Amino acid sequence: MGGADGAWSELTRHFGDIELLENARAVLAWDQQTYLPARGAEARGAQLAHLTGLSHRATIDPRVRTWLDTLEATPLDPIRAGGVRNLRRTVDRAVRVPTELVERFAALQSEAFGAWVQAKQADRWDLFAPVLERVVEVSLERAAAIDSAGHPYDAVLQEFDPGTTVSSLRGVFGRLQQGLGGLLEAIAARPPIRARPLSLAEAHQVALHREVTAALGYDYTAGRLDFAEHPFTVSLGTGDVRITTHLHEGDLLGGLSGSIHEAGHGMYEQGLPRDKVGWGMEGAASMGLHESQSRFWENWVGRSRPFLDWLGGRLAAVAPELGADTRWLYAEANRVTPGLIRIHADEVTYNLHIIIRFELELALFERQLRVADLPEAWREKYREHLGVVPETFREGVLQDVHWSGGAFGYFPSYTLGNLYAASLARALEGAVPDLWSEVAEGRFGGILAWLRQNIHQHGHVWDAPELVRRAVGERDSVSDLLDHLWSRHGALYGAVRPV
Ligand SMILES: [Zn+2]
Structure with missing residues (x-):
């Protein structure tokens, strides 16, 4: 031959x-x-x-x-x-x-x-x-x-999201930041929602994480859940995709959303065309697309009212001391509070954490900022963008694992993921009419089947923007994301969107 x-x-x-x-x-x-x-x-x-x-x-x-x-x-x-x-x-x-x-x-x-x-x-x-x-x-x-x-940051961006550049990110992040500012202002003018932290013994939490992720569609015959300092997902070969989580005894919803996030990554990996090993197209289309899968399950599904109603029923079974009325879970899961920790951020402020990291990484790569000055620069950025200042390194510059792995250029993938997910969600709602009534009953098969068919099975035949365009048509993902946030968080606070 x-x-x-x-x-x-x-x-x-x-x-x-x-x-x-x-x-x-x-x-x-x-x-x-x-x-x-x-x-x-x-x-x-x-x-x-x-x-x-x-x-x-x-x-x-x-x-x-x-x-x-x-x-x-x-x-x-x-x-x-x-x-x-x-x-x-x-x-x-x-x-x-x-x-x-x-x-x-x-x-x-x-x-x-x-x-x-x-x-x-x-x-x-x-x-x-x-x-x-x-x-x-x-x-x-x-x-x-x-x-x-070229720009050194463009060189690292290509590894994670081919085609993405510093200048394209500046444009998208600028529009998004402006839109988020308007929403945050409208929410701040409304009465705040009081925190209602939810704690559950660790053993019960582990069982709940396993039950929920399995119900979503993460296949435990081809994976397992373990514990790590910073949760991650990794594929170890065909039929073996591992997810990890980090338990927070006093923050049941935060820990669970971390597991749902990783299960989203895991389901994507489990749906990739792994029978074509060595073909070069069997992997993920980009890390932004990977994050679209995790963020989609974590937020669009995991913080929706139908999902939380279903979860409330499961919680009442595991921990009867929480009481039968769990309707308040929706407000707790969607409270908007500028905070210090990215992975615990609400959907509205989350992208500001990413913009902060993007600006700091860019400054490091342009040699405008020295590593020695990072903690102070971090505090400055948090004061500027979120109005909060960390008192410890753990809650500040040391919170994320990424820089220890030299993964500069990865953080923008999270916001790219939120943007892709916003457009995917719109297309999915059109394609699966019973979506939310199924979710309210703990049935997620229709969602997973749509993602398998439109995203997962194609691997990296096309780059992410083209793959998403084929799935959703021509859409403006910044508008899709802002529409979603206004209709969920604006409505929760009774905030009126200016026309
Ligand atoms: Zn992720």
């Missing part, structure tokens, strides 16, 4: 082998964040760096470029064409970064993760700052290797 067919079968076998290495690496990384004892951290860092180097060497193998050249000169069906486009991007990026730098970055990620966990637990910035300085330097070195001419 020669020509394009031969090149295709060599290419897919080669990337199938790389996928096996990546699966092994993912198991070690999952364990690093869940069960690894502290003294095993250094050896784990070496293991991960070595596997990352092996995978990088295989990706830049010159034969790969020859196979891609052959395939690019041949007419291909859309699925293979999408895979070839993605693999070409991956290879083009990889050949520009020396293997030595790839391994150094991977080792540093492990070291920085360990330092971050310690620093956060002890609330000590000084334990994290020196290693974070090195993470920023190596990240900039990597960005310059990938593209020495």
Whole structure:
């Protein structure tokens, strides 16, 4: 077999082998964040760096470029064409970064993760700052290797959301921020809703998280739920997608929404076309799209009145002391309060947490801000955008895991996800007329089937904006998101939208 067919079968076998290495690496990384004892951290860092180097060497193998050249000169069906486009991007990026730098970055990620966990637990910035300085330097070195001419932040954005740039984000975030400001002002003029925290023993919470995520459609025969400092989801291979959560004894709804978020990621991974391993199109279309799946389930479903009515019934069974009347859950889940912690933020203020991180990362990458000055810059931004100031590092600059992994450029994915989810929700409501009455009965199959058909099964055949356009048509996602927030939160507060 020669020509394009031969090149295709060599290419897919080669990337199938790389996928096996990546699966092994993912198991070690999952364990690093869940069960690894502290003294095993250094050896784990070496293991991960070595596997990352092996995978990088295989990706830049010159034969790969020859196979891609052959395939690019041949007419291909859309699925293979999408895979070839993605693999070409991956290879083009990889050949520009020396293997030595790839391994150094991977080792540093492990070291920085360990330092971050310690620093956060002890609330000590000084334990994290020196290693974070090195993470920023190596990240900039990597960005310059990938593209020495462009904006360094554009180079990292491409990894997570191909096609997204600093200037496109500035435009979208600017419009969104303006709209959110109007809504927040209207809500602040209304009487506040009093907090009614809900606590439940941890053992009961775990059972509830499992029950709810299984009801949504996360498949426990192909996954499991564990505990981590910062919740995440990872695919370890076909039929094995793990989710994690973090329990908050005094904040039942906050912990549960974290599990629903990760189950959203997990269901997306479980619905990807994994039978096409090595094809280059079997993965997620982008991290923004990944976050659209998690945020959709967490917010559009998980904070809706029909869902909370159903949940209230389940809670009354698990914890009768809460009482039979749980209608107040809806107000508690949708209270708007500018706060310090991103993952506990309401839907309205959430995107401001993202805009803050985007501005800080940009300042670091443009060398307008030094790591040493980050805590003060963080406090300033929170005062400016949300009117609150953290008193601890844990509630401020140390709250998120991302920077320890060198994942600069990831945060915008959350807001891109909210925007995609807003448009997907509009299309879904049109396509599944009984949607909300099904949700009120704890039936979520219609939603999942629609997402499977319109999003999950297509993997990364198209980039995220095109995939979403095919699912929802031409829509303005900023308007969709603001409409949703006004109709849920504006209405809850009796705030009137100016025309
Ligand atoms: Zn997420």
